[in-house]
Amino acid sequence: MNLSLSLNPNPLVRFLQKKSSEFTKEDIIKYMEANEIQMLNFRYVAEDGRLKSLNFVVSGREHLDAILSAGERVDGSSLFSFMEAGSSDLYVVPRYRTAFLNPFSENPSIEILCSFYDHKGQALESAPENILRKAHNNFMANTGMSMKFLGELEYYVNSERRSIFPGSDQKGYHESEPFAKFEGMRKEALKLIAQCGGQIKYGHAEVGTFTAGNEAYEQHEIEFLPTDPEFAADQMLLAKWVLRMLAEKLDVEISFAPKITVGKAGSGLHFHMLVEKDGKNIMLNDSKLSDVAKRVIAGILDVADALTAFGNTIPTSYLRLVPHQEAPTNICWGDRNRSALVRVPLGWTGGVENMIFDANPNVEVNPASTDSKQTVEFRAPDGSANIHLTIAGLITAAGHGLMMDDSLERAEKLYVSGNIFDKMPEGGLEQLPTSCYESGICLDNKRAIFEQNNIFPERVITHTINKLKAFEDKDLSERLYGKNEAIRELVMEFIHCQ
Known part of the structure; x- marks a missing residue:
């Protein structure tokens, strides 16, 4: 056995x-x-x-x-x-x-x-799971490499307000019971998702905690382990199903919506990715980000505005993509930078593998390898994302970057350090779309990249564009400014997305 x-x-x-x-x-x-x-x-x-x-x-x-x-x-x-x-x-x-x-x-x-x-x-040809499979097969055939993905699934639990041990407004990150009321629900979800085949990295409470009248809102996150693209999509869909079933059982409301209310943290669906060759992660070279990783980033940034068509699919998506809410607004990348669209997370490189010995003095430790952990993270998508099409789009973008002649130069140009919301880099940065309508236009402008080799069928792209434009939400943020009741009605219309 x-x-x-x-x-x-x-x-x-x-x-x-x-x-x-x-x-x-x-x-x-x-x-x-x-x-x-x-x-x-x-x-x-x-x-x-x-x-x-x-x-x-x-x-x-x-x-x-x-x-x-x-x-x-x-x-x-x-x-x-x-x-x-x-x-x-x-x-x-x-x-x-x-x-x-x-x-x-x-x-x-x-x-x-x-x-x-x-x-x-x-x-x-137009089925979501087949588009994803075609995208990865095309990537492998053209590059001799493969990709793995993991998702960070954020969600809010809404319940009756409780006066004992209340959570602190917008300070819920990694909070524990009794201040985090639904830690038990999250742990039960982790167990059940794993029973259904999901490969989970961890779960924790997130920043978003607030009250409104007699209602309390509490944000949580579940992050997965990197797997092949198709299974990465499957396990996130199963996780949403498990969480909703638990919410129904516990008689609480759960939402993956990108925005619950203005001024509070929204919920993202961040995607981490890595590239492998012969089964080995090649995102690093001599403990530094490899040229392959930089080319992948350049490709993603080159079509990032169009990728919102798959990852940010409802009007309230664009109420989340605003400054100072840990959500991206500009097309750039950076190390450990949560204000950037693409973030290179902290890795276990440069001698930090010795931390375990310092934390455990006089104890014999055989540390596990950390070479395979480096990823890059795309931070724009939210809970409205079509998961299969978003991952397929990211794979297509990665392949696009590997084929671009000037991808390393573009990557260097779009690198930022520090919080861009505090100080915009000299020369400025291109913005992400501010509405579904704009997102549809961006996809139309770059549709040839996605339609190449019939990865995304023409009718799927056309249907996506028409659906986004049909919201007629151009300049919606400006039209809703200061109109709290109208914002609340819009939020409730899309509270249960995807």
Whole structure:
């Protein structure tokens, strides 16, 4: 018996004694038979970014085998608005490695994520999970390298105001119980997400804490471990589902919305990424940021305004992207700089690996390697992001940067040190879009980069642009300035995004 697998939180991994990436159809059948599980649920991501479900009551082994072998038909026009009803039948086909035991179901059930296929049995070119797969395959084919991603998922819990041990306004970062009221909910979420297959780095309370009338708002964050792009997207979607299910169970409101109220910290969905070659992280070279990393950053900054079309998809997204709220407003990058759009987080380099010996004097320690930890972080997206398309866009941008002749010069030009909100660099910096409408225009201007090699189909880009422009929110921030009630109405309209 493999001890590491026996300690894995996913019940299927423990039972089958194999990694989820190695799951087969027979493995799932074996688990369901051994545990007398008669319910199987297909899950898949539609245009709105939420997990949909299709439920099966298994009547026998032959029935289960057929479902897991061929998938099932669904109505694509009800899932994607750009599909015509006259020819909209799609197949949903299970991806075995995503199978997990539903932690909420009263009657045991297996959940499994699916991919979309068209009437010819070809991967649906406009499906979010296929766009992401195409983006990464294209990147690997053109560069000989691969990428890994992790997300930082921020959210607010809204409950009745409590007078005992109140949290301090906008000072909730890493707060603990009893001042952090929903630490227990967060820890339960961490456990359940891991049981569903998520690979979690940590969870903590975030800055945003405030009260409004009889209501208390408390912000939290869950950060994941870096994985391949497709699984990185899967685990963030499952995390949102788990958190919402817990909120329903505890009778509290949870929101991933980018802005809850003006003047308080908004919620981001930051994406960290790294590039690997032959299984080794190459973001560093001799303990310094490598040229590969700088080229990736340059590519992201070159199309950053267009990336908001996938990562900042509702009008309140642009109420978050304002100065002095730990959210970016300008296109630049920097080391350990939370005012920059792309941040290079603190790494374990330059001799700091000796810290563990100083903290534990006279104790023998065999420290683990930290060489693989360096990432770069894209800080613009928020909870309204289409996760698959945002990651696909970032991969496309990274490949774009690696192919640009002047990417190192651009990276050097756009580097900033210090807080740009306190002192703008000489010559100024290009701004991010200030509305969905502007974001749509930016995507239109740079659509050729995303449409290259049919990674993003033309109709997906066109649909995204039209949807953003339809909000007609140009100059919205100026129009809403000082109108607190109108702002509140807008926030509530988009409180449950994606």
